[in-house]
Each structure stands twice: as structure tokens, then as C-alpha cells.
Amino acid sequence: MIVLVDRYNSEGERIKIDRLVVDTVQIKEKVIILEGGELPTTQYIRVAPGEPIDILISEDEYAKS
Amino acid sequence: MINIGIVGSEAAKFTSETEKIARDSIKTLIDRHDRVVSGGCHLGGIDIWAREEATKQGIPFIEFLPKTRNWEGYKKRNIQIAETSNVVVCITVKELPPGYRVRGFEKYCYHCKTDEHIKSGGCWTVKYAKGLGKNAFVAVIEDGRIVLAV
Numbered sequence: 001m002i003v004l005v006d007r008y009n010s011e012g013e014r015i016k017i018d019r020l021v022v023d024t025v026q027i028k029e030k031v032i033i034l035e036g037g038e039l040p041t042t043q044y045i046r047v048a049p050g051e052p053i054d055i056l057i058s059e060d061e062y063a064k065s
Numbered sequence: 066m067i068n069i070g071i072v073g074s075e076a077a078k079f080t081s082e083t084e085k086i087a088r089d090s091i092k093t094l095i096d097r098h099d100r101v102v103s104g105g106c107h108l109g110g111i112d113i114w115a116r117e118e119a120t121k122q123g124i125p126f127i128e129f130l131p132k133t134r135n136w137e138g139y140k141k142r143n144i145q146i147a148e149t150s151n152v153v154v155c156i157t158v159k160e161l162p163p164g165y166r167v168r169g170f171e172k173y174c175y176h177c178k179t180d181e182h183i184k185s186g187g188c189w190t191v192k193y194a195k196g197l198g199k200n201a202f203v204a205v206i207e208d209g210r211i212v213l214a215v
Contacts, residue, residue: 001093004214025213026097027152028067029200032215045215047200 001025003034005045031062068127069098070150070194072143072187073111073204074157077165083206087111087156090204090211091118094154102127102150104142104190107134111156111187139186147194152201155187159207177203 003025005018020043023036032045044062071091079087091114095101101119105128106112112128119126129145131138147153159182161171173180176188182205194201204213 001090002210002212004212019212024093024096027069027094027154027200027202029151032200047215 001037003032033062066099067152068100068102068150069095070102070146070153070190070201071095071111071115071156072104072146072153072185072190073155074183074185074187075106075111076109076113078158078161078171078183079110080162082209083158083162084114086206086209086211088114088118090156090206091115092122094204095119095122095124098124100125100127102129102146104128104146105130140189143186143190144193147190147197147199147201150194150199152199153191153194154201154213155185155191155203156211157182157185157187157203157205159183159205181205182207 001022003020003022005020020034020039021037022034022039026033030046030048032047034043042059044059071094095118101115101124103112103115116126116128127149129142131142161167161183171183174182174184174188176192182203188203191201191203202213202215204211
């Protein structure tokens, strides 16, 4: 699966910044966890509806959230 | 406990190739979730494949069926799916398959206000789920692959 990671610029426009090929996508309420594929380690993406996407937070940060 | 809602387009909007991609994606998406939620669309497609893949993986499946086959029935059903799910994914396609009988409104998704994928009622559910503060996405099959925009 390809995950298209978008974020917003300062004008609030959505911009595409990366495409990641992954094996598994685990969607939680505020975090998406991506594993496998071209990723060297598990990646965490913090998401909140209506807010800019915070990409690739650390495992430690995820554990604290 | 994380319930994942899987909704999306009817069977006629897929080819055998895009159906396979959709099924593989459903397998990936529902993995490690506690329950799968969907809407049992009578036209087949994503709702039914979600049920089948959940059953194969032994993941409990919750199906909300519309009481009537009109917008009133579908809207209530879609709200039940959004409210019961912690996260919602709508799986659709970028383009209609060859030979699909276009009625005029399918190529532009007026829920998402985009022509980057076809219209799907599942996008309404995604939009409603977002309004409830839930994590919800549209996953689009394009060029033989599926793209989940986060």
C-alpha cells in the first residue's frame, strides 16, 4: 500500500510531500502507524481532524501521547 | 478497543484488478483492529468484501443495513457506521471501469469536492466521521495501486 502523506502550508493549502510504500497500516484514533515496505523503522503519524498533520513522530513521543 | 469502519464503492465500479487491490488493502487495513464495521451494500463491492475479509481473519464484524433503500435509510445507516467506528476508511477508485454506464454525476465527488476520484457515498460517511472528531480517510485505487492520503 502507498501512503500519501500530505500536510498544509502556511496558507492552509494541502500539499503532497511524500509517498511511502508500506506493508501494514494501523489506524488509531489520533495516530497512524506504518510498518514495513521501504520504511527502515516503524513510523508514526499524528493526525487530528481539521488540523495540520504532524508527520513521523518518534516512538517515544507516541508512547507518551 | 478500536473499531474500523470500511465503506466505499459498489462492485460495478471495480474491475477484477481493482477488486483484488481493494481486497488486499482491506486485509491490511483491518489487521490488528478489534472489530470491522460496514454497511452491507446490496450492490456488492467494498461493504461485502469487508465482511468477507473480516470473516476470513476471524475479526468480529458489525453490519448496519439501511431500513429503506433511499437517502433517508442510507443516511441513518451511514451515521450508525460513523458513530460505531473509531476510524473510518472509504475505498474507491480514481476512474470508472470501461463499460460502466455513467449517469452523469459519478466522475466528480461532490462530497470531497474533487475529481481526483469518483463519487462515493462512503465519502459522506468519512466526512460525517471527521465531523465527530474521528480519524477518517478516503483511499483511492489508481494506477494499479492504492493511495491512502493521510
